[in-house]
Amino acid sequence: MAEGSSEESSGNNLRDFMQKDVESRRSYMWYGKDIKAENKKNTRALVNKVLSYEHSSPFVNMLMLAMANSGCAVNPDTHIAIEECYPNTNVLGAFDPSNNQIVLCQNQFAKLYTKRGRYLSMTYLLSHELIHAFDHCRAKSDVYNNPTHLMCTEVRAAALSGQCMLQYNKIDASLSGLRDYHKQCVRKYALLSFRAMFPQWIDSEASALLDKVFPSCYNDHEPFDRMPLTIKQAELSYKAYQTRHRYSVK
Numbered sequence: 001m002a003e004g005s006s007e008e009s010s011g012n013n014l015r016d017f018m019q020k021d022v023e024s025r026r027s028y029m030w031y032g033k034d035i036k037a038e039n040k041k042n043t044r045a046l047v048n049k050v051l052s053y054e055h056s057s058p059f060v061n062m063l064m065l066a067m068a069n070s071g072c073a074v075n076p077d078t079h080i081a082i083e084e085c086y087p088n089t090n091v092l093g094a095f096d097p098s099n100n101q102i103v104l105c106q107n108q109f110a111k112l113y114t115k116r117g118r119y120l121s122m123t124y125l126l127s128h129e130l131i132h133a134f135d136h137c138r139a140k141s142d143v144y145n146n147p148t149h150l151m152c153t154e155v156r157a158a159a160l161s162g163q164c165m166l167q168y169n170k171i172d173a174s175l176s177g178l179r180d181y182h183k184q185c186v187r188k189y190a191l192l193s194f195r196a197m198f199p200q201w202i203d204s205e206a207s208a209l210l211d212k213v214f215p216s217c218y219n220d221h222e223p224f225d226r227m228p229l230t231i232k233q234a235e236l237s238y239k240a241y242q243t244r245h246r247y248s249v250k
């Protein structure tokens with residue numbers, strides 16, 4: 001899941017969690033315009049833009065290619081679902097392993113005001129959810145029933161999606177000090193996403209689990225060959241991956 005960023009619960013429960021009461025709480029007709037249909041169309045257009053060659057990010061490119069190479073190629077039309085979500089949450093999207101789908105919340109994107117804000121949010125949200133999809137593809141990680149698996153994939157999603165890159169978090173970074181900023185940011189988002197799925201866990205229990213899994217999960221960079229702390233590093237990693245797979249015998 002990604003908080004403000006996105007996240008997950010199991011199968012149908014996940015969809016229920018994201019959608020409860022939506023229909024009863026909102027009226028979507030406004031001055032004769034169907035806001036819901038408009039949001040869906042705009043969100044799909046944003047996904048297509050982020051996946052297009054000219055606007056694509058090395059994070060998204062890397063993960064789409066890694067999914068294909070792992071036998072789990074992502075078809076945007078069938079594997080990326082755009083739905084109305086419960087309006088009173090910070091959840092922007094989630095990975096639903098029972099349907100092999102990334103679910104994006106069309107109404108949450110409509111709340112973001114600037115074009116650049118929507119583009120960056122979608123880029124890092126898609127990268128985040130693609131890490132969950134990749135972990136599910138390679139290891140069949142049982143994120144909704146196994147808290148250790150969930151915490152681990154949340155650490156990886158926060159670390160490898162670019163959402164904690166210094167260039168987008170300068171204010172937070174200057175408040176906390178630059179040293180180890182990336183690790184602190186990853187810990188913060190992993191914990192937030194985990195708590196969205198397991199709200200019954202108390203802080204100290206969740207933090208203890210995070211401490212336990214953090215070293216191995218943070219240092220597992222697959223499919224990247226290094227921790228991509230900047231766009232440049234993500235590009236280099238993507239190039240290295242392409243070269244590696246060009247010469248590998250299948």
Ligand SMILES: [Zn+2]
Nearest residue numbers: 001002157193
């Ligand atoms: Zn997540």
